[in-house]
Amino acid sequence: MFENDPLQKASEYAKAALLRLEFLGLPPTPQNFSLMYAYASGKVPEIKSVMDEAVRKGGLSGDQARAIYERHMGAGSEREAVDRSVKALNEELARVMSMVQSANVGTSQFSQTLNSFSGEIAKPMSVEEIRATVSKVMQETKTIAQQNQQLQAKLEQSAQQLNVMKEDLTKAQKESLTDPLTGVGNRKHFTTEMKRLAREAEDLKTPLSLLMIDIDHFKKFNDTHGHQVGDQVLKLVARTMTENLKGRDIVCRYGGEEFVVILGQTKLADANRVADALRQFVAGKKIIRRDNNQSLGTVTISVGVAQYHEGEALSQFLRRADTGVYLAKAAGRNKVVVQDFDAATMAKMPEHKGAERFSELDSDDLPTTEAEHAHPAH
Numbered sequence: 001m002f003e004n005d006p007l008q009k010a011s012e013y014a015k016a017a018l019l020r021l022e023f024l025g026l027p028p029t030p031q032n033f034s035l036m037y038a039y040a041s042g043k044v045p046e047i048k049s050v051m052d053e054a055v056r057k058g059g060l061s062g063d064q065a066r067a068i069y070e071r072h073m074g075a076g077s078e079r080e081a082v083d084r085s086v087k088a089l090n091e092e093l094a095r096v097m098s099m100v101q102s103a104n105v106g107t108s109q110f111s112q113t114l115n116s117f118s119g120e121i122a123k124p125m126s127v128e129e130i131r132a133t134v135s136k137v138m139q140e141t142k143t144i145a146q147q148n149q150q151l152q153a154k155l156e157q158s159a160q161q162l163n164v165m166k167e168d169l170t171k172a173q174k175e176s177l178t179d180p181l182t183g184v185g186n187r188k189h190f191t192t193e194m195k196r197l198a199r200e201a202e203d204l205k206t207p208l209s210l211l212m213i214d215i216d217h218f219k220k221f222n223d224t225h226g227h228q229v230g231d232q233v234l235k236l237v238a239r240t241m242t243e244n245l246k247g248r249d250i251v252c253r254y255g256g257e258e259f260v261v262i263l264g265q266t267k268l269a270d271a272n273r274v275a276d277a278l279r280q281f282v283a284g285k286k287i288i289r290r291d292n293n294q295s296l297g298t299v300t301i302s303v304g305v306a307q308y309h310e311g312e313a314l315s316q317f318l319r320r321a322d323t324g325v326y327l328a329k330a331a332g333r334n335k336v337v338v339q340d341f342d343a344a345t346m347a348k349m350p351e352h353k354g355a356e357r358f359s360e361l362d363s364d365d366l367p368t369t370e371a372e373h374a375h376p377a378h
Contacts, residue, residue, distance in 0.1 A: 009041075016040035024060050027227065032062075035069045062227035063256055066181075181231055182238035185252035190260055191361060193250050194314060197264050201308055208308040209271035211261040211278070212321035213241075216300045216333040218257035225296060229289060233299055240281050245274070260321075268307035268338060275303040275336045283334060300334035309341040314361035322358070 017036035018028065026032050038044045039051055050068055054060045177189035185193070194210075201208035215221075215237060222230035234257065241251050241261065250262040261278075263271050279301055287296040304324020308317050324337040331337070 013037050013040040024055070024065075026060070026062060026065060031069050032065055035065055062222070062230070067256075070180075179238075179253040182235050182253050184238045184242060184259070185250060187252065187254055190250070190252035190254060190262070193252075193262055194318075194361060197250075197262055198308060198314055198317075200264070202310055205310075206265050207267045209263040209266045209268055210306050210308070210317065210321045211263065211271065211275050212254075212304040212306075212318070212325050213237075213259040213261065213278070213301050214303075214325045214329070215257040216302055216329070218299075221296075221299065225289070229287070229296065232290065233287060236285055236287070237282055237299070237301065240285060241278055244278060244281050260318075268305065268340065271305050271307065272336060272338050275305050279303055279334065279336055302328035302333050303336040304328060305336060305338045307341065312341065315358040318358040318361060 014037060017033055017040050020036045020039060021028050021032055035047065035051075038047050042048060047068060051060060054064055177185060177192075179186040197208055200206070215233065218230065218233070221233065234253075237259065238251065238253065241259065245251060245261065248264055250264075252260050252262075254260045261274075263274060266274070283298055283300050285298060287299055288294070289296055302325050304321040304326070306317060306320040306324065320339040320341070324339040327339075328335040328337040
């Protein structure tokens with residue numbers, strides 16, 4: 001998007017980006033710098049309008065900057081990488097098809113020569129004529145053999161190139177489904193897998209449970225110790241969950257300090273035990289500031305647990321788990337609250353800000369970004 005900027009313009013944009021970072025009090029990380037460079041260049045009008053609106057309302061936080069970047073730049077870069085891989089793949093396939101077609105032409109010509117030879121030897125021929133005809137067939141045979149050798153070498157080379165392209169495409173597709181900070185699945189991956197596993201649970205009549213997880217007092221921790229330490233906390237929580245879950249369990253970052261875990265073929269009671277184990281594992285981790293080895297204490301999580309009910313709207317399923325988080329925080333945090341599917345529980349589900357954000361699960365559309373709908377502060 002910006003690689004073709006002339007040197008003078010690029011220098012102007014870079015200086016303006018650094019000044020704006022200083023004005024907003026944000027660290028000059030590569031992501032923040034890229035965002036401010038885009039703002040200065042004006043090539044993404046949406047970025048300028050969203051950032052200006054945030055500044056008018058009191059400033060731009062690190063979380064807001066990250067969400068803007070993921071929405072307007074991160075996902076686009078992933079799509080461009082996939083598009084480039086697909087284009088290169090199509091070009092290479094076209095080249096292979098061209099080589100195969102050329103080989104077919106050579107083979108057809110050789111077949112015509114053999115047919116002609118077959119017709120000629122049926123006639124009375126002198127020794128000289130026979131010798132000349134045999135020489136012609138030998139030459140055609142040598143030519144087609146050389147063409148086949150060349151084709152085989154070219155096809156082997158193309159096969160290697162196609163393997164490289166396949167790996168690049170797989171990597172690009174994986175990156176488009178991965179949260180760049182924590183390395184777990186992103187919101188798009190969660191939505192896709194949630195729909196797939198809900199269909200599977202209905203088809204096979206197997207249980208499906210969900211954990212909604214929110215880091216306690218994360219905003220306060222972020223504001224006190226800085227966004228870099230906050231990012232360290234997010235990575236620690238994500239790593240703790242992936243290290244203590246089964247391979248088939250799916251961990252995703254839903255947005256901001258919020259994570260979700262999909263537990264396929266898992267009943268509510270078992271999901272509750274998993275949730276409490278994760279809560280204890282996280283609470284047992286100490287946060288150490290990397291730049292000076294200062295101990296910052298521990299971090300805790302609040303967890304809501306729900307089991308999918310056949311025919312239930314996925315937005316309601318997610319909202320039940322989210323309500324569990326809400327109630328866990330209201331009860332003092334660092335707790336697990338189960339939200340079963342029954343009339344009494346459904347009637348008591350509190351209406352709280354942000355519940356409508358789960359409606360995307362009831363449509364066939366994919367979510368816009370992983371952090372656009374960050375969890376409201378509890």
